[in-house]
Amino acid sequence: MGQPSQAREKLLNTAIELMSARSYADVGVQELCEHAAVKKGSFYHFFPSKRDLALAALDRQWEVVQREVLERAFDEQVPPLKRLERCFELFYDHHCGVKAQTGRVLGCPFGNLAGELSTQDEGIRLRVVRIFNGLASYIERALRDAVKAGEVPEMDTSTAAQAVVAYLEGIMLLAKATNEPGLIKQLGQSSIRGLVAGMAAPRTPPERKRRAVGE
Amino acid sequence: MGQPSQAREKLLNTAIELMSARSYADVGVQELCEHAAVKKGSFYHFFPSKRDLALAALDRQWEVVQREVLERAFDEQVPPLKRLERCFELFYDHHCGVKAQTGRVLGCPFGNLAGELSTQDEGIRLRVVRIFNGLASYIERALRDAVKAGEVPEMDTSTAAQAVVAYLEGIMLLAKATNEPGLIKQLGQSSIRGLVAGMAAPRTPPERKRRAVGE
């Protein structure tokens, strides 16, 4: 069987397309199947449930983001802080393209799914956390290089990387809410250097108050 | 009629409780009614649709956040930058309490709804944008005061305020995804000063490239 069925692939792509544009809950199995031109029975031959399709779509999207955005932006040839700027720039470009086609800023698919499902599906939540960690590790590498190169003061690069991820996700959310891709450029470029510069190690302020309630 | 029916109020509170804990789509009208002990017919006497309930719940939650968090945090007596720190601290405290009760970090209800529905419901999207703008204006006032007090260099306070809102929302999303309220404290306190310090006015870098695709 030269092409071991395109159904799985079509479902994956359809899920990415529809769920990114709307939401997990709003896209039903039926619509997924119609759009992918796959019968429902086949759906459940390839995926045990809708949620498993979403999980697979998450993995696929992460692969794409790594290949299309992160590997390009975080090229080790580029000066460390410049890498962060390029990352924002590539996301900006991408969102401009999507808006030109669909009229909408769709935000970050990982952040969207995390916001919708983190409290309801532990598997999805953990997958998104792993993706966020993956993103953070690209950023942290750049930050470590920036420290080494003296572009930036000594700091807790791990926490700083998380801060940048948070900032990125927040920008994507605001861009989605305002339907304005320009926010990604505006907020990304104007303050990302400040954010990391301001992370200069205060030696992790020695744990003053209450402790988090524990996992 | 001393109490002009508690049904509306009960529905509002139930919507806030259930939708904050899960999502808009996952909470049905039926469940809303059962939980509020209100019959479906009454639901539609008070709200023309589920979406209108969500809109009303959004307004109510914004009132509460203003009263319980923002008015306290952004007290003009407090030194400007300290206000931002207090804001993060209050959100941290709140999320610790919620996690202690429910076992979950629920994130920001406005951000959650924006992520889920911005592309699907223009009314909800615009309401959330107005709320984000409201939040930004508290922050911007603090930033202007901070500039005046010399706590911080001259800057575009409007853009900087948006950056802080983005950062806040991103932190809430990460805290939700990791189910770890500690992130709010850790990321909030360690880098918020850096973020705003780094916004020092580069005179709005004179519009180098493409223009956003337009509303």
Add this chain to the structure above:
DNA sequence: CCTCTAGTTGACCAGTTGGTCAAGTATATA
């Protein structure tokens, strides 16, 4: 040729979705 496996098909399921409606019950006012 037979069989095994991968994939396909469409009928089927119980439960739920958001929403409607006509009839009823209070209560306040005139």
Add this chain to the structure above:
DNA sequence: TATATACTTGACCAACTGGTCAACTAGAGG
């Protein structure tokens, strides 16, 4: 006492939800 208003009630709706299943088809290997 009559009437208007505010609210309640439960039956009802078509469409859809995620998911199941047994029968079927097609190609590859023995």
